[in-house]
Amino acid sequence: MTLLLPAAASMDLTGPLAELSERGFSPLGRTLSDEGITALGQRADAIMLGRGADPKEFFFQHDSPSGRYEDLQHGRGYVGPSLAYRKIEKLEKDPLFRSWIQNALFERVARSLCEGPITLYRAVLFNKAPHGGTELPWHQDNGSFWGLDRAPLVQIWTALDDAPIEAGCLEIVPGSHAGGLATPLGGMVPQNVAEAAGAEARRIFVPARAGESILIHNDVWHRSGVNETDAPRRGFTICYLRGETRCLRTRRAPRRFETVFGA
Numbered sequence: 001m002t003l004l005l006p007a008a009a010s011m012d013l014t015g016p017l018a019e020l021s022e023r024g025f026s027p028l029g030r031t032l033s034d035e036g037i038t039a040l041g042q043r044a045d046a047i048m049l050g051r052g053a054d055p056k057e058f059f060f061q062h063d064s065p066s067g068r069y070e071d072l073q074h075g076r077g078y079v080g081p082s083l084a085y086r087k088i089e090k091l092e093k094d095p096l097f098r099s100w101i102q103n104a105l106f107e108r109v110a111r112s113l114c115e116g117p118i119t120l121y122r123a124v125l126f127n128k129a130p131h132g133g134t135e136l137p138w139h140q141d142n143g144s145f146w147g148l149d150r151a152p153l154v155q156i157w158t159a160l161d162d163a164p165i166e167a168g169c170l171e172i173v174p175g176s177h178a179g180g181l182a183t184p185l186g187g188m189v190p191q192n193v194a195e196a197a198g199a200e201a202r203r204i205f206v207p208a209r210a211g212e213s214i215l216i217h218n219d220v221w222h223r224s225g226v227n228e229t230d231a232p233r234r235g236f237t238i239c240y241l242r243g244e245t246r247c248l249r250t251r252r253a254p255r256r257f258e259t260v261f262g263a
C-alpha cells in the first residue's frame with residue numbers, strides 16, 4: 001500500500017521550513033493517500049477496540065468523562081474496547097503506523113533540520129471521539145519534563161479525519177516558540193503566563209483536512225478543544241530527535257531512542 005502521495009514526496013520544503021522557523025508551525029497540505037487515510041484510521045480503531053493488536057503493546061489514556069483535562073485518570077492504561085481513548089502512544093510498534101513514521105517526505109524534513117541519524121521520541125494518536133474528546137490546554141512539547149539532553153528536532157502531525165474548528169482542531173500561538181520555554185519543566189504553559197502573553201488573542205485555529213500534515217516546532221504553544229461534530233477527529237503526531245539525543249531520566253533505566261532514519 002502506498003501511504004505517501006507521490007506529489008508530496010517531492011514537495012519543495014523551502015517555504016514550509018522557513019515558516020516553521022518563523023511561526024513555529026507550517027501546514028504541508030495533503031501528504032497521506034486516500035487508502036492511507038482509510039487504513040491508518042481503521043488500524044487506530046482496531047487498536048482501541050483491542051482487535052488484531054495486543055493492547056499491552058501500547059500506552060493508552062482514556063478521555064475524561066467530563067472532557068476536562070484536570071479530570072483525566074492517570075495510570076489506568078487500557079480499560080477495554082472503546083473509541084474514546086484520548087491518546088495512544090508507542091504506535092511505532094504497529095507496522096502500518098511505523099511505515100508512515102518512516103515515509104520519505106518526513107525523512108526529507110528531518111534531514112533538512114539536522115545531519116546524521118534521526119531517532120524517534122514518540123508516535124502518538126490524539127483522538128477525539130464524536131461529541132467527545134478532552135480539552136488539551138496550552139502546552140509545549142519540550143523542557144525537563146521530556147527528559148532529554150537537548151531539544152527535540154521536530155514534530156509532524158497528520159490528520160486521519162477532517163479536523164475543522166468544531167472538531168477540536170489544533171490551535172497555535174504563532175511565533176510563541178521564539179520565547180523558548182515558558183517554564184524549565186516545559187509541558188503545560190501556566191495560566192498566568194498564557195494570560196500575560198495574550199495567548200487567547202494571538203491564537204489561530206489550524207483546521208486540517210484528512211490526509212494533511214503540519215510541521216510543529218516543539219516549543220510553539222498549542223492546544224485543542226473538544227469535538228462537537230458527529231465524526232471522529234484523529235491526529236497522529238510523530239516527534240523526531242537528533243541521533244545523539246540522550247535520555248536524562250534516572251528513575252528507571254534511561255530510554256534508548258530507536259533510529260528511524262539511519263546515517
Ligand SMILES: O=C(O)CCC(=O)C(=O)O
Binds near residue numbers: 222
Ligand atoms: O492533536 C491534538 O489535539 C494535540 C496534538 C499535540 O499536542 C501534539 O501533537 O503535540
